[in-house]
Amino acid sequence: MELTNEIKATVLGQYLGQQMQTTTRQSQGEGLPSKKLKGQLKEIDIGMVDSFIGVLLENETDVSNHTNYNTDQCKLILKPLSDITDEDALEVANICRWNHLMESSRIVQAKELLGRFWNGQTNLSGWDWIKIYQYLQSKGYDLPHLLLKSKTLQECGLAIYEQD
Amino acid sequence: MEITNEIKAKVFAQYLGQMIELDNSGSKVRNRKLISVGGIDDEEYLKLRMGEAKDGFTHVCFVKSNECKLILKNISDITNEYAIEFTKLQQEGIGKNIENIKIGFHIDEKNNGCLDCIIEWDGYSHDYWQPVYSPSFQYLQSKGYDLPQYLLGGKTLQECGLAVY
Numbered sequence: 001m002e003l004t005n006e007i008k009a010t011v012l013g014q015y016l017g018q019q020m021q022t023t024t025r026q027s028q029g030e031g032l033p034s035k036k037l038k039g040q041l042k043e044i045d046i047g048m049v050d051s052f053i054g055v056l057l058e059n060e061t062d063v064s065n066h067t068n069y070n071t072d073q074c075k076l077i078l079k080p081l082s083d084i085t086d087e088d089a090l091e092v093a094n095i096c097r098w099n100h101l102m103e104s105s106r107i108v109q110a111k112e113l114l115g116r117f118w119n120g121q122t123n124l125s126g127w128d129w130i131k132i133y134q135y136l137q138s139k140g141y142d143l144p145h146l147l148l149k150s151k152t153l154q155e156c157g158l159a160i161y162e163q164d
Numbered sequence: 165m166e167i168t169n170e171i172k173a174k175v176f177a178q179y180l181g182q183m184i185e186l187d188n189s190g191s192k193v194r195n196r197k198l199i200s201v202g203g204i205d206d207e208e209y210l211k212l213r214m215g216e217a218k219d220g221f222t223h224v225c226f227v228k229s230n231e232c233k234l235i236l237k238n239i240s241d242i243t244n245e246y247a248i249e250f251t252k253l254q255q256e257g258i259g260k261n262i263e264n265i266k267i268g269f270h271i272d273e274k275n276n277g278c279l280d281c282i283i284e285w286d287g288y289s290h291d292y293w294q295p296v297y298s299p300s301f302q303y304l305q306s307k308g309y310d311l312p313q314y315l316l317g318g319k320t321l322q323e324c325g326l327a328v329y
Contacts, residue, residue, distance in 0.1 A: 006181060009180065010180050010181050010306075013177040013178075013180040014177060014180075016177040042202055042204055042205065043200065043203070043204075044200065044201060044202070045213060046180060046199040046200065054200060056202060130301050130311060130312060131312075131314045131318070138174075138315065145302060146302035146303050147302065
């Protein structure tokens with residue numbers, strides 16, 4: 001499966017509202033210094049030009065116009081699933097209806113569950129799994145995606161991690 | 165749970181590339197590809213761009229969410245082709261050999277449209293409930309099936325008036 005520009009834009013679009021960085025258009029020309037623009041992804045466009053997608057980023061100092069950027073330069077700023085916070089793990093446990101457990105146990109079990117996210121099965125319903133995935137995605141965690149051949153965005157060069 | 169414009173924009177963005185219809189002050193447009201979503205800060209209007217009309221014409225529009233609807237498919241109407249592909253993804257996920265399997269299939273309406281499969285392999289029939297783990301769920305979404313959304317409180321887009329079948 002080829003990772004077309006449309007596939008990349010489609011996957012990036014699922015993280016609308018998360019932080020993204022790109023290189024400003026001026027610095028994509030020869031001989032100009034590179035300037036990074038980082039901000040919240042406010043708008044995403046599959047794009048009309050090959051190898052480019054349209055994005056609108058905003059932060060406290062820069063408000064960009066909706067501009068076409070080289071897709072390879074656009075990187076979401078996500079978190080690895082291994083760094084899930086206790087708070088987010090607790091919400092996953094709540095989705096799993098593990099309310100009978102102590103809070104500390106819920107956190108441990110949720111982290112263990114996510115550690116084998118892509119293997120095996122659990123007694124969770126399909127809807128539970130969808131909720132967990134969508135919740136983690138809304139919190140900015142880097143997750144495997146079928147359209148990326150089940151690789152994560154970071155593995156495909158579409159994201160970097162916060163600490164990078 | 166209030167469904168804000170930001171949530172609506174994020175849900176529309178989940179289906180980037182699918183078809184959309186627009187009824188904006190009597191101006192009706194149908195079967196146009198959704199190629200851009202924005203306006204997550206706006207309290208009232210979504211910013212959408214629709215494409216692939218005649219001559220490659222595209223245009224941007226600012227619409228209230230009740231004026232635009234994604235054209236999706238009811239999970240109950242899943243085709244055999246997609247059901248088989250879906251099940252193969254499930255099988256890969258649990259590490260089973262997908263050769264020589266036979267699949268029975270129906271939708272569990274009482275369980276948010278989850279897929280209930282009866283599978284035969286190794287000469288045995290397995291009454292086997294399949295969790296919709298991520299790759300298969302993404303497959304269905306990429307094919308334009310209407311799925312429950314965490315951001316919509318577990319409702320589908322159609323149930324929230326954001327999609328038609």
